[in-house]
Amino acid sequence: MFPLTEENKHVAQLLFSTGSCPRCIFRFCGVDLHAPYKLSYKELLYELQKFLETEKGELILEVPNPPPKKIRLQELEDRINNLSQNGEGRVSSTEDGNIASKTSNLNVCNVCLGILQEFCEKEFIKKVCQKVEASGFEFTNLVFSVSFPPQLSVREHAAWLLVKQEMGKQNLSLGRNDIVQLKEAYKWITHPLFSEELGVPVDGKTCNMPRLFQASQKQTVSIH
Numbered sequence: 333m334f335p336l337t338e339e340n341k342h343v344a345q346l347l348f349s350t351g352s353c354p355r356c357i358f359r360f361c362g363v364d365l366h367a368p369y370k371l372s373y374k375e376l377l378y379e380l381q382k383f384l385e386t387e388k389g390e391l392i393l394e395v396p397n398p399p400p401k402k403i404r405l406q407e408l409e410d411r412i413n414n415l416s417q418n419g420e421g422r423v424s425s426t427e428d429g430n431i432a433s434k435t436s437n438l439n440v441c442n443v444c445l446g447i448l449q450e451f452c453e454k455e456f457i458k459k460v461c462q463k464v465e466a467s468g469f470e471f472t473n474l475v476f477s478v479s480f481p482p483q484l485s486v487r488e489h490a491a492w493l494l495v496k497q498e499m500g501k502q503n504l505s506l507g508r509n510d511i512v513q514l515k516e517a518y519k520w521i522t523h524p525l526f527s528e529e530l531g532v533p534v535d536g537k538t539c540n541m542p543r544l545f546q547a548s549q550k551q552t553v554s555i556h
């Protein structure tokens with residue numbers, strides 16, 4: 333199910349070494365299958381690590397400047413385990429309804445700022461759905477709207493330039509439409525989760541509302 337191939341390896345290494353998350357790496361490698369994005373973050377990180385692993389059992393992170401550094405696999409596995417444990421603790425520690433992250437150990441993606449990390453995982457969606465259900469409102473469908481911070485487009489463009497440059501070295505080109513848009517990937521992951529959790533169809537429209545999830549019949553549920 334892991335969608336990257338040998339020809340994606342340079343780009344994947346480059347993005348991973350600069351702090352991009354597995355799902356953003358998929359996007360910039362043009363993976364347009366929905367299924368790989370829906371795997372859990374822990375699973376994705378593990379699969380990516382295996383994919384980038386060298387024969388010597390080391391993960392070489394090629395950073396043009398500063399010089400390349402190596403991370404031992406054991407250290408990386410420890411980081412993943414810590415992330416998993418912290419992830420579980422994070423969700424259970426938000427009993428006051430505040431969905432904000434309470435961990436500082438999560439390596440937040442430098443491109444999506446965590447939107448394709450914890451903010452699309454099942455546990456987070458469950459929290460949002462609890463907010464919707466707690467409203468006591470009856471509805472038969474859901475319009476899900478989300479807007480992202482403006483700085484994301486700057487980060488997106490910077491990452492695109494970086495990948496374009498890397499692909500240029502391999503005599504490959506990268507157009508703006510060759511990558512999967514953040515909001516598309518987010519929809520692929522979250523809409524089925526919302527439908528499953530709430531038992532109603534989810535409308536895929538997007539509009540510019542500041543982090544509001546809007547239910548039908550004009551009721552809004554804000555998340556913070």
Ligand SMILES: [Zn+2]
Nearest residue numbers: 353356441444
């Ligand atoms: Zn990301």
